[in-house]
Amino acid sequence: MESFANGVPATEIEGVTWVKSSASNPEGNCVEIAQLTDGGFAVRNSRHPEGPALVYTRDEIAAFVEGARRGDFGFVSG
Template identity: 65%
Template sequence: MHQIEDNGIAADQLGAVVWRKSSASNPSGDCIEVAALDSGAVAVRNSRDPQGPALVYTRAEIAAFVMGAKDGEFDDLTA
């Protein structure tokens, strides 16, 4: 297996944002967190590495992902 390189911006460089985690997150913290940015974009980070990288997406990108998730397009990734 190859090593995955970090991609994104350090979460602490985003300033004072409010991170939200799904209520479906398990007790060991295996979840992502999201934050709305002043620019209108949405940041996503790994809840187990809050100081690590955050990926930043446009609202349109997040909307497309959420619609796909609601439609079951990614269900195979959880099996």
């Protein structure tokens, strides 16, 4: 089981499937997420797939998703 640190080039994370939201705009300006073998998740910018990835634990992602469901980040939407 391989572990990755924040800022690792996304191209170094092999054997994962990057997923982009179906709500992404036509220009592809979105983030992509991949589940890691250690149970964590990596997030990258879809416009720069070779750029750095941010790495989060399952609990961190779960807290973010729950916050989004509750509307905690409503200030982000236009």
